[in-house]
Amino acid sequence: MFNLRLIFTVIVMFSLTGCFTAVVGGTAVATNSIHDERKIGTQFDDAALTAKIDARLIAEKDMPSRWVSVQVIEGNATLTGHLPSQSHIDRALYITKSIDGVRSVRSELLIGEPAIKSMVSDTWITTKVKTMLLNDEQVSGLTIKVETVEGKVYLQGIVEDFVQRQRAKDLTNAVDGVTAIIDLMQIAQK
Numbered sequence: 001m002f003n004l005r006l007i008f009t010v011i012v013m014f015s016l017t018g019c020f021t022a023v024v025g026g027t028a029v030a031t032n033s034i035h036d037e038r039k040i041g042t043q044f045d046d047a048a049l050t051a052k053i054d055a056r057l058i059a060e061k062d063m064p065s066r067w068v069s070v071q072v073i074e075g076n077a078t079l080t081g082h083l084p085s086q087s088h089i090d091r092a093l094y095i096t097k098s099i100d101g102v103r104s105v106r107s108e109l110l111i112g113e114p115a116i117k118s119m120v121s122d123t124w125i126t127t128k129v130k131t132m133l134l135n136d137e138q139v140s141g142l143t144i145k146v147e148t149v150e151g152k153v154y155l156q157g158i159v160e161d162f163v164q165r166q167r168a169k170d171l172t173n174a175v176d177g178v179t180a181i182i183d184l185m186q187i188a189q190k
Contacts, residue, residue, distance in 0.1 A: 053070045053096050053102070068082075069149075075101055075103035079092060080154055108152075122148040129146045136171060138163070145157050150179070152181075155183055161187060
């Protein structure tokens with residue numbers, strides 16, 4: 001029974017990468033650092049920035065940040081999810097840009113509330129994509145962050161080469177329910 005709970009917890013943590021990183025950012029870095037192409041200092045900096053952004057959005061009055069996921073790779077922040085209005089989105093972007101260490105901000109935020117059915121479907125898609133990446137011998141599923149919003153899958157992280165980048169997109173494309181792939185992956189500087 002304990003093993004079943006442990007497996008379920010790991011699957012949930014991988015599918016909720018934004019929350020996982022914010023809650024236990026240091027652990028996420030430690031777990032992924034072996035496979036991550038970034039230097040360990042950069043990984044910690046990115047985890048710290050993610051936590052700061054999450055904390056500032058949570059602390060903001062009238063900001064339903066529970067619908068926002070934050071990913072930071074080499075100081076470049078990407079916000080995905082939903083907010084009720086354009087003014088909320090503008091405020092979230094302003095807050096993110098104002099945090100020291102954030103190099104750039106990419107908004108993939110949508111206006112409105114996410115439908116429960118869509119949220120469940122997106123979580124399931126993220127879990128399936130993450131599982132495929134983790135089980136693949138060519139791609140390290142630990143270095144690619146996966147986020148799904150209304151069927152659009154965002155792939156972000158650093159990969160070794162173009163072959164790994166394409167393989168990650170091909171695996172993602174094979175998952176039922178994926179409506180689009182947003183490739184935010186970077187190739188490692190050697």
